[in-house]
Amino acid sequence: MTPHDKSDKTAAPMSASEAPKTNAAMETQSANGGKKRKKRNRKICICVITLLLLLLIFTTFLVLGLTLFKPKRPITTVDSISIERLQASLDALNFKVILNLTLHVDLTLKNPNRVGFSFGPSSALLNYGGKLIGEAPFSASQIGPEKTLPMNVTLTLMADRLLTETKLVGDVMSGSIPVNSFVKVVGKVNVLKIFKIKVESSSSCDIVISVSNRNVTSQHCKSSTKL
Missing domain, CATH: 2.60.40 (Immunoglobulin-like)
Known part of the structure; x- marks a missing residue:
């Protein structure tokens, strides 16, 4: 028997029950990571939309203030x-x-x-x-x-x-x-x-x-x- 054969025999084979557990854990982690990314992206979108709305409101008031409501001299x-x-x-x-x-x-x-x-x-x-x-x-x-x-x-x-x-x-x-x-x-x-x-x-x-x-x-x- 060659040394290579001995090392193959000494390596413990992975049981059939361990493989499915590892795959399930990886799938769970991947799903949780996807949810977190979605939440983060949703928050970023909400912040961007809010800032754009505030900018639009401010710009509208500024335009009105400089045109329709432009101060005139009494x-x-x-x-x-x-x-x-x-x-x-x-x-x-x-x-x-x-x-x-x-x-x-x-x-x-x-x-x-x-x-x-x-x-x-x-x-x-x-x-x-x-x-x-x-x-x-x-x-x-x-x-x-x-x-x-x-x-x-x-x-x-x-x-x-x-x-x-x-x-x-x-x-x-x-x-x-x-x-x-x-x-x-x-x-x-x-x-x-x-x-x-x-x-x-x-x-x-x-x-x-x-x-x-x-x-x-x-x-x-x-x-x-x-x-």
Whole structure:
């Protein structure tokens, strides 16, 4: 008997019962692995679809915000300015003017946006020679989409602000007093309740007041807005 024959005889043959068990275990492992892969792939698909939907929603809101709901500049317009009270007298001895002046200003704030516009408290200002001589505050408010808000402001002169204005003597003697009214509104346009954009709107009016007739003889206004 050769050594090769001996080694063949000593090797224990695999029993018939062991082979089926090994095959069944491999099939079970393969099936479990397939299920795990399917679950993982399903989760990946769900995540990808969710991200795509979120991206689509964000893109839709962004496009709407930049097109249909693109912020537009509110416009402040001074419609009329009238004199409620005017008293002017010249103190020749002390070379000064005693002046009492109250102006009634009608203005409108137009919101051309498709969304609401809200603004904080502000003031209408009265100036003479670049110097503040009167101020009238007005409260915060909001304007609906594509609406116009009328506002009425009363500007009363602070007489003590003009005590040192020698130029006023010459203006009163000439019969005309040039003043300036200025209104500035700062607010926000809320686009789709996501984007809040700061907006400034102002109106400046150069006014000439007749001392003898006690009325406004000239009024030149300009408006400006800034996003």
